[in-house]
Amino acid sequence: MSKIIYTKPTFCRKAISTLSSLSIAFTISNAAPLSQEEWSQDFNACVFNKDHKMCQRLINNGLQSLDECTKTTCNDNGLIYQNAGFQAKAITFFKRAIDLDDNRAYYNLGLLYHKEIGNIQQAKKFYELALQKKHNGARLNLGTLYYEQKDFSNALKHFEIVCEKSSGEAKMLACHNLGVMYDNGEGTLQDYRKSHQYYKISCDMGYGYACNNLGVLYANGLGTKQNLHTAKELYGKACNLVCNKGCANYKALNQRKF
Numbered sequence: 001m002s003k004i005i006y007t008k009p010t011f012c013r014k015a016i017s018t019l020s021s022l023s024i025a026f027t028i029s030n031a032a033p034l035s036q037e038e039w040s041q042d043f044n045a046c047v048f049n050k051d052h053k054m055c056q057r058l059i060n061n062g063l064q065s066l067d068e069c070t071k072t073t074c075n076d077n078g079l080i081y082q083n084a085g086f087q088a089k090a091i092t093f094f095k096r097a098i099d100l101d102d103n104r105a106y107y108n109l110g111l112l113y114h115k116e117i118g119n120i121q122q123a124k125k126f127y128e129l130a131l132q133k134k135h136n137g138a139r140l141n142l143g144t145l146y147y148e149q150k151d152f153s154n155a156l157k158h159f160e161i162v163c164e165k166s167s168g169e170a171k172m173l174a175c176h177n178l179g180v181m182y183d184n185g186e187g188t189l190q191d192y193r194k195s196h197q198y199y200k201i202s203c204d205m206g207y208g209y210a211c212n213n214l215g216v217l218y219a220n221g222l223g224t225k226q227n228l229h230t231a232k233e234l235y236g237k238a239c240n241l242v243c244n245k246g247c248a249n250y251k252a253l254n255q256r257k258f
Contacts, residue, residue: 034061047079055084066092071100075108082112106130107138114145136166140174147177152187163198176202176210183213192223203234208241215249228258 034042039061045054063077064070078093090112097105110126113119124145130138143158159181162174179198182191196217202210215234218227232253238246 103133196223208243211238
């Protein structure tokens with residue numbers, strides 16, 4: 001993606017954001033030795049921390065087969081196999097979950113095809129099916145998929161819907177993405193005022209990269225009156241929200257005695 005060049009010190013943008021979290025529901029899918037607490041801890045480590053050892057431990061402990069698993073446990077088993085590196089097996093469990101009317105599996109399949117396998121057509125297919133089931137994360141990621149294919153018009157449309165009508169993390173990331181697109185003039189005329197508007201929404205919701213980008217606008221007087229003190233405050237907030245660029249930009253302004 002093209003990046004705007006700013007006056008020194010230069011400030012980098014973060015690319016369009018994707019919702020990477022999976023749709024899950026904790027349910028013990030076996031009758032094996034692990035306690036419910038142990039199983040839940042291992043499941044968290046496997047799915048959220050990508051701990052392959054914990055995934056393998058769950059598999060070794062015994063998971064229900066395709067014929068045995070329920071609407072919920074088929075989806076969860078798919079997540080375990082996916083994070084253990086068994087993509088083909090994960091797909092079979094997600095598809096079984098879909099057969100049992102677990103709508104979360106549409107989204108999880110889309111995410112697997114999009115981010116791990118790289119099959120864009122299959123990713124689009126399952127995101128669209130998840131979208132029919134009112135999954136806003138699917139709309140956000142579908143927008144990201146269009147953006148990656150440089151179909152900026154469709155990307156903008158999906159991000160706008162999520163930013164305006166959704167809530168939570170999906171809204172936060174979609175509004176940030178709109179800020180990036182208006183900032184760069186992608187799929188629309190470049191408009192720093194709108195970029196400022198959308199970055200602020202995302203920043204207020206706690207997204208560090210949006211706070212950093214909003215600080216860049218204030219530092220350079222883009223879409224707003226130049227205000228280096230406000231920029232520094234935003235960089236500090238971005239840094240506190242674990243955005244390394246925000247930390248670097250805060251330090252740069254601090255060295256200039258702002």
